[in-house]
């Protein structure tokens with residue numbers, strides 16, 4: 172499989188460049204009229220090594236946490252961009268995880284009605300999943316990702332050695348999405364992942380590179396023809412129905428991708444109980460992928476059926492009155508149902524709890 176690829180987008184086609192050598196950073200550092208926005212933790216870790224060539228007078232270091240995904244932060248950036256270059260041909264080059272991506276992507280898409288933006292993802296979630304797909308998002312009045320645009324970077328550079336310094340909870344959060352995408356990529360990808368999961372978990376760069384490449388490929392296949400997320404792309408929310416609910420019932424103590432792993436486990440129980448997923452496959456997924464990668468267990472009170480159902484009812488993506496759920500089936504096909512019952516939720520949660528010895 173060739174490593175670099177282009178994404179066809181309704182907005183503008185863009186390139187994903189997979190790098191095994193950090194030289195590309197030195198070249199980016201010489202870009203004329205560039206402004207560099209770097210996640211503060213990434214800057215502290217790499218300013219004297221990988222990022223040493225960036226011209227410090229053009230570097231904006233951004234402290235990062237979920238609360239920073241706000242219009243206020245974007246405004247701070249606008250102010251700095253205007254000071255640096257009052258021209259449309261300003262080039263924005265950003266380094267960081269999904270939060271930095273969302274903030275800088277939104278800023279890049281709105282200032283001067285869109286400027287040239289290059290993104291270098293530095294977390295597993297961002298490298299294997301969020302960097303493609305064109306979405307930029309901000310939180311608003313406590314609602315996650317309520318504001319946003321569709322705006323892809325012009326280029327994305329993926330360099331897996333950045334992942335060595337990621338904290339375990341953040342790395343395992345990203346791993347949740349990697350598992351999801353491999354399941355969605357069909358049986359061969361699923362079997363391949365089982366084989367490589369130990370080296371991925373020990374952050375072997377080659378294993379990571381391969382897993383990232385496959386993940387992006389699968390994500391692309393689901394976005395094909397549905398960039399704006401009105402149909403098939405929505406299936407990428409597999410694991411997210413229960414997952415989003417768990418994030419909120421645990422008060423975000425369970426990181427996003429870890430909540431998705433739990434969500435896949437629970438969704439698979441519903442699918443098995445409906446006769447859509449056979450026992451053997453469900454068990455194989457649970458034993459080989461879900462249990463080894465679930466490092467943050469949900470607090471018991473956060474998976475009580477009533478609280479989960481309540482949270483699922485509040486999901487902003489819900490369209491009707493009934494509960495929706497995306498499920499995996501025997502042939503690795505995914506479907507969305509809109510008639511999930513509270514009884515089904517309760518038994519899936521009881522079985523998930525038992526499997527996790529909670």
Ligand SMILES: NC(=O)c1ccc[n+]([C@@H]2O[C@H](COP(=O)([O-])OP(=O)(O)OC[C@H]3O[C@@H](n4cnc5c(N)ncnc54)[C@H](O)[C@@H]3O)[C@@H](O)[C@H]2O)c1
Nearest residue numbers: 212235268269270271293294296297301306333336337341
């Ligand atoms: N736009 C999209 O399509 C999309 C898709 C999925 C998720 N997201 C968003 O992404 C965010 C989560 O992103 P994330 O999981 O990448 O984490 P993150 O951006 O929250 O980063 C996690 C932590 O890791 C630090 N960090 C980043 N790179 C590092 C490195 N190489 N070494 C050490 N520390 C590093 C950050 O400073 C931060 O403290 C959420 O806000 C979510 O809504 C966006």
Ligand SMILES: [Zn+2]
Nearest residue numbers: 348411427431
């Ligand atoms: Zn997700």
